[in-house]
Amino acid sequence: MWTIENDSIESISIGAGILGSGGGGNPYMGMLRAKEMIRKYGPVNVLSVNELSISDKIVCVGSIGAPTVGIEKIQGIESYYALRAIEKLLNFSATAVVSNEIGGSNSLEPIIPASISKIPIVDADGMGRAFPELQMKTFFVYGVPPVPMSIADDKGNVMIISQANDPKTVEDMARSITVQMGSVACYAFGPMDINQILNTAVLNTLTLSKNLGDIVRSSIKTNNNPIESILKVHSGKNLFEGKIVDLERKTIQGFTRGKVLIEGLSEYSGDRMEIEFQNENLIAKMNNTVVCLVPDLICIVDSEKGEPITTELLRYGFRVTVLGFPAPKHWTSEQGLKVVGPKAFGYDFDYSPLLFKELK
Amino acid sequence: MWTIENDSIESISIGAGILGSGGGGNPYMGMLRAKEMIRKYGPVNVLSVNELSISDKIVCVGSIGAPTVGIEKIQGIESYYALRAIEKLLNFSATAVVSNEIGGSNSLEPIIPASISKIPIVDADGMGRAFPELQMKTFFVYGVPPVPMSIADDKGNVMIISQANDPKTVEDMARSITVQMGSVACYAFGPMDINQILNTAVLNTLTLSKNLGDIVRSSIKTNNNPIESILKVHSGKNLFEGKIVDLERKTIQGFTRGKVLIEGLSEYSGDRMEIEFQNENLIAKMNNTVVCLVPDLICIVDSEKGEPITTELLRYGFRVTVLGFPAPKHWTSEQGLKVVGPKAFGYDFDYSPLLFKELK
Numbered sequence: 001m002w003t004i005e006n007d008s009i010e011s012i013s014i015g016a017g018i019l020g021s022g023g024g025g026n027p028y029m030g031m032l033r034a035k036e037m038i039r040k041y042g043p044v045n046v047l048s049v050n051e052l053s054i055s056d057k058i059v060c061v062g063s064i065g066a067p068t069v070g071i072e073k074i075q076g077i078e079s080y081y082a083l084r085a086i087e088k089l090l091n092f093s094a095t096a097v098v099s100n101e102i103g104g105s106n107s108l109e110p111i112i113p114a115s116i117s118k119i120p121i122v123d124a125d126g127m128g129r130a131f132p133e134l135q136m137k138t139f140f141v142y143g144v145p146p147v148p149m150s151i152a153d154d155k156g157n158v159m160i161i162s163q164a165n166d167p168k169t170v171e172d173m174a175r176s177i178t179v180q181m182g183s184v185a186c187y188a189f190g191p192m193d194i195n196q197i198l199n200t201a202v203l204n205t206l207t208l209s210k211n212l213g214d215i216v217r218s219s220i221k222t223n224n225n226p227i228e229s230i231l232k233v234h235s236g237k238n239l240f241e242g243k244i245v246d247l248e249r250k251t252i253q254g255f256t257r258g259k260v261l262i263e264g265l266s267e268y269s270g271d272r273m274e275i276e277f278q279n280e281n282l283i284a285k286m287n288n289t290v291v292c293l294v295p296d297l298i299c300i301v302d303s304e305k306g307e308p309i310t311t312e313l314l315r316y317g318f319r320v321t322v323l324g325f326p327a328p329k330h331w332t333s334e335q336g337l338k339v340v341g342p343k344a345f346g347y348d349f350d351y352s353p354l355l356f357k358e359l360k
Numbered sequence: 361m362w363t364i365e366n367d368s369i370e371s372i373s374i375g376a377g378i379l380g381s382g383g384g385g386n387p388y389m390g391m392l393r394a395k396e397m398i399r400k401y402g403p404v405n406v407l408s409v410n411e412l413s414i415s416d417k418i419v420c421v422g423s424i425g426a427p428t429v430g431i432e433k434i435q436g437i438e439s440y441y442a443l444r445a446i447e448k449l450l451n452f453s454a455t456a457v458v459s460n461e462i463g464g465s466n467s468l469e470p471i472i473p474a475s476i477s478k479i480p481i482v483d484a485d486g487m488g489r490a491f492p493e494l495q496m497k498t499f500f501v502y503g504v505p506p507v508p509m510s511i512a513d514d515k516g517n518v519m520i521i522s523q524a525n526d527p528k529t530v531e532d533m534a535r536s537i538t539v540q541m542g543s544v545a546c547y548a549f550g551p552m553d554i555n556q557i558l559n560t561a562v563l564n565t566l567t568l569s570k571n572l573g574d575i576v577r578s579s580i581k582t583n584n585n586p587i588e589s590i591l592k593v594h595s596g597k598n599l600f601e602g603k604i605v606d607l608e609r610k611t612i613q614g615f616t617r618g619k620v621l622i623e624g625l626s627e628y629s630g631d632r633m634e635i636e637f638q639n640e641n642l643i644a645k646m647n648n649t650v651v652c653l654v655p656d657l658i659c660i661v662d663s664e665k666g667e668p669i670t671t672e673l674l675r676y677g678f679r680v681t682v683l684g685f686p687a688p689k690h691w692t693s694e695q696g697l698k699v700v701g702p703k704a705f706g707y708d709f710d711y712s713p714l715l716f717k718e719l720k
Contacts, residue, residue, distance in 0.1 A: 085522055089449070150522070158523035159533055162445055162510070169517055176540035177519075180532055 001051055002207075004044045004111060004121070009034045011213025016107030017308030018212055018230065018323070019205070021297045023280035024103020024130030025063055026310055033075060034108040041115035046206055047096065048123045049197055057092055057191035058122055059083055060139060062100030063109050064151070064174055065184035078186035081152035083113040086188045089148055089160060094191060098122040100137060102205040103130020103280070104310055109186065121206065128202030128328035129297050132255055132279035134174055135167035136340050138330040139192070142200035146170045149189040153181040179253070202328045208234065216306040226306025227321050236325035239284060239291055240273040241265055241303055244318045249311070255279055260300075260314050262322070273322060275300070277311045282345050284322060291354060293347070295327035295340045326353060361411055362567075364404045364471060364481070369394045371573030376467030377668030378572055378590065378683070379565070381657045383640035384463020384490030385423055386670055393435060394468040401475035406566055407456065408483045409557055417452055417551035418482055419443055420499060422460030423469050424511070424534055425544035438546035441512035443473040446548045449508055449520060454551060458482040460497060462565040463490020463640070464670055469546065481566065488562030488688035489657050492615055492639035494534055495527035496700050498690040499552070502560035506530045509549040513541040539613070562688045568594065576666040586666025587681050596685035599644060599651055600633040601625055601663055604678045609671070615639055620660075620674050622682070633682060635660070637671045642705050644682060651714060653707070655687035655700045686713060 004012070009031055017027035038044065052058070061079040087094055094117065097110040102125040110121045126137035140146050146167045151174055152158045159177050164170045178185045192200075215233050219226040227238060242262040249258035257278050264271035273291075275284045281298035284291050292298050300309045303321045330336050332353065338344070341351045364372070369391055377387035398404065412418070421439040447454055454477065457470040462485040470481045486497035500506050506527045511534055512518045519537050524530045538545045552560075575593050579586040587598060602622040609618035617638050624631035633651075635644045641658035644651050652658050660669045663679045690696050692713065698704070701711045 081523075089522070152523075155525055156523055157525060157529055157533065158521075159537075160520040160522050161518075162449070162520050163441075163512075163516055163518035165515055165517060172540055173517065173519055173537060176536045177533060180536035 001048070002046050004046060005038065006035055008210055009038070009108065011210045011217060012107055012206065013213065014216050014307060015209030015212030016102050017104055017310060018299050018301060019209055019297065020101070020103025020130040020308065020310060021280045021299055022277055022311040023132060024101055024107065024310070025105030026312060027104045027308060029075070030105020030108040033105070034111040037112050037115040041118070044111050044114045045120040046123050047120045049194065049201070049203055052096070052122065052194040052197065054194055056095045056194055058096045058098050058193070058197060059086055059094040059188050059190035060098050060100050060126060060192065061110050061113055061186060061188045063106050063184065063186050064134065064178050075184060076154035077112055077116065078152045078154050079109050079188065080113040080116045081156055081158060082150045082186045082188035083117065085150035085152060085158045085160060086148065086190065089150070090191070092191060094119060096120050096122050098192070098197065098201065099125040099206070101125055101127035101130045102202070102209055103127070106130065107206065107209055122197060123206045124197060124201035124203045125205045126201060128205055128330065129295070130280050131340055134171035138202055139196070139200045140167040141330065141335050141339055144192055144196050144200055146189060149174065149187055151177050151181070151185050151187045153185050157181065175253070183251070202330060220305055227301070227303070227323070230301070230306055230323065234325060236297070236323050238321060239324045240271070240286060240322040241268050242273065242320065244314060244316055244320060247314055247316055249314070256311055258311070262320060265319070275322070278345065279311060281311065283342070283347065284324070292324040293342050293351065293354070294345060295331035295336065295351065296353060297325040297327065299323045299325065361408070362406050364406060365398065366395055368570055369398070369468065371570045371577060372467055372566065373573065374576050374667055375569030375572030376462050377464055377670060378659050378661060379569055379657065380461070380463025380490040380668065380670060381640045381659055382637050382671040383492060384461055384467065384670070385465030386672060387464045387668060389435070390465020390468040393465070394471040397472050397475040401478070404471050404474045405480040406483050407480045409554065409561070409563055412456070412482065412554045412557065414554055416455045416554055418456045418458050418553070418557060419446055419454040419548050419550035420458050420460050420486060420552065421470050421473055421546060421548045423466050423544065423546050424494065424538050435544060436514035437472055437476065438512045438514050439469050439548065440473040440476045441516055441518060442510045442546045442548035443477065445510035445512060445518045445520060446508065446550060449510070450551070452551060454479060456480050456482050458552070458557065458561065459485040459566070461485055461487040461490045462562070462569055463487070466490065467566065467569055482557060483566045484557060484561035484563045485565045486561060488565055488690065490640050491700055494531035498562055499556070499560045500527040501690065501695050501699055504552055504556050504560055506549060509534065509547055511537050511541070511545050511547045513545050517541065535613070543611070562690060580665055587661070587663070587683070590661070590666055590683065594685060596657070596683050598681060599684045600631070600646060600682040601628050602633065602680065604674060604676055604680060607674055607676055609674070616671055618671070622680060625679065635682070638705065639671060641671065643702070643707065644684070652684040653702050653711065653714070654705055655691035655696065655711065656713060657685040657687065659683045659685065
């Protein structure tokens with residue numbers, strides 16, 4: 001067990017911003033909200049899965065919407081409303097919450113209901129990164145039912161998806177409600193028990209994101225290269241370094257979609273990398289050759305500070321480094337690739353762990 | 361008590377088509393569905409409100425969506441799914457259902473859950489006509505809570521609006537879900553008790569629509585003027601007679617919107633009437649002067665047969681008669697006009713029971 005306080009919130013927001021692969025919601029906004037919660041309601045404990053008991057009832061909470069809206073619309077305690085709605089509907093009290101994804105502000109979302117309800121957060125999540133759509137959760141791929149799912153807005157309006165034929169239908173229904181609610185909302189589903197967490201979640205990701213953030217922050221203080229530090233904590237690869245020279249980004253149908261073009265610097269001088277995204281970075285092409293693709297992680301960080309740059313914050317002129325990390329094993333199975341492989345995002349080729357072969 | 365069988369379904373579909381003021385869903389499609397249900401599950405009883413007991417639990421069901429889609433998309437037993445979801449959520453068994461509006465196919469919608477569940481229908485509704493939006497129900501205006509409300513599609517997908525700050529928010533959330541579900545869905549809310557029905561519903565409207573349909577059908581058989589017959593059964597006024605010469609109609613945001621232009625015939629020769637609609641007819645202008653406006657009923661019927669022509673069925677060349685009926689008193693109160701008066705539909709003038717003064 002460890003405790004989330006102001007300092008760890010800063011680290012998690014950096015680490016989860018990196019693991020978010022460009023998505024998961026703006027880490028800075030998530031950090032501010034989480035800090036305010038802890039100031040108001042006290043710090044929150046993190047339990048590793050082996051500290052859970054058989055009687056624990058764990059509810060997954062998360063935020064849904066377009067990150068471009070998330071940095072503009074003031075969020076409240078939507079995720080607490082969503083948790084309460086599920087508890088009331090099914091007549092139980094949650095003993096812990098778990099994050100739906102370890103990316104960006106979504107990694108910190110459970111702090112809100114956890115601090116208000118005074119329950120711990122489980123050190124795990126349902127993606128091991130961030131993904132844009134609701135059905136893209138290891139929970140659902142490995143058998144946790146997605147309904148009933150509650151969806152709440154900041155005014156306390158709540159909808160419940162009580163029957164749905166499959167997780168993609170849940171996504172479709174939740175997305176249209178989210179657009180109606182102003183393109184940002186929070187949801188909750190569960191409860192799950194310890195076995196469901198063990199069998200479906202990506203474990204220890206809150207600790208991983210904290211460690212990543214810690215090393216980035218200490219690198220800056222000690223004048224060490226933050227990129228190298230990141231790759232020491234989490235096995236991955238430096239894919240590219242350059243300057244953003246072109247950017248297309250739209251907020252459509254509740255998503256942030258677009259692509260960014262990076263012109264190479266130093267060892268990549270003369271090369272170009274293009275990255276396409278739907279909330280998260282999906283595919284990276286160097287000089288028109290695919291070098292990394294979903295579900296592997298494509299993370300854009302500030303070249304100097306190592307801090308993550310999520311898709312809604314990309315801007316012309318930024319000097320960035322592109323890092324690649326292998327996807328959690330949950331996603332590279334046949335079942336996993338069906339939901340988050342390149343074809344699930346409309347690309348006409350199969351997944352291949354291209355640049356990670358040497359890492360394995 | 362009386363029983364709905366094949367013959368009464370035909371009459372109700374005509375009468376409710378007239379009372380629907382152009383909306384409420386296509387009466388013919390509603391008739392086919394209702395007949396099929398009764399063939400499969402047996403006839404359904406209609407109870408007047410004074411045949412209810414204090415222990416009755418009455419659920420309101422209805423269809424939501426764009427009528428233009430309703431005539432194309434095959435509907436199933438959505439309203440039964442919606443009823444079951446509310447019963448399951450609140451752990452009770454409905455003893456009766458009631459229609460949300462007496463317009464068009466929506467007047468027959470309760471037959472589906474009633475015949476499957478073998479419970480009666482209450483002779484009443486929540487509008488006394490048809491209106492395009494969910495908050496426009498006498499139930500809600502006079503205090504019945506609109507949540508929890510279930511919304512189901514033909515595949516059995518179900519959403520529940522469990523918390524909403526006001527009935528208009530329920531409409532907004534339900535509408536966006538409906539568009540997601542293919543622009544047609546069914547909903548249920550309740551249960552209401554006998555006092556809630558007495559204090560909020562428009563009573564005896566199923567009987568009224570049956571009587572209207574009966575007289576239209578017998579007029580055709582006996583070569584009587586159906587327009588005069590209609591006005592004998594229900595006090596109203598013959599506003600205009602002519603030929604449809606222009607029509608604008610779009611399906612947008614889950615509604616059928618547009619306007620129709622009618623060129624006068626016989627005593628109206630040389631005059632023109634323009635009628636604007638949002639699912640239902642909202643305002644009728646003769647030679648640019650308003651002669652009837654919402655919440656009063658503006659009903660377009662076939663001049664020869666007296667059969668209703670709903671907004672999705674209007675077509676160039678039709679010979680039509682426009683009838684006006686005064687709105688139920690529920691709607692002409694201050695509370696009522698706030699929700700369904702001309703300003704609620706974006707018109708910049710106050711309600712005035714223009715042509716009905718002499719009828720009162």
